[in-house]
Amino acid sequence: MKLKLRVDVLEKLQQEKGWTDTQLAKQIGISRSRLWRAKLPEDHLEYCSPGENLITGVLAAFPDKKFDDLFFLEKVCS
DSSP states (O other), X not given: OEEEEOHHHHHHHHHHHTOOHHHHHHXXXXXXXXXXXXXXXXXXXXXXXXXXXXXXXXXXXXXXXXXXXXXEEEXXXX
């Protein structure tokens, strides 16, 4: 299983707050480039899956949202 970011949900919340990627990254406590990589499609060469700092930062930036609102598990066939 892979943990995936619900990019569409995050971008909607970001838009509601009026935050740029730089401002959102600061709220989350990660670099803007790390945020950019997490928002990319998984098949992009620069994609980076959500790590602990991104997960905890997103949950802290949007405390009214549950984990399942912002992330999901994707089953991967081997």
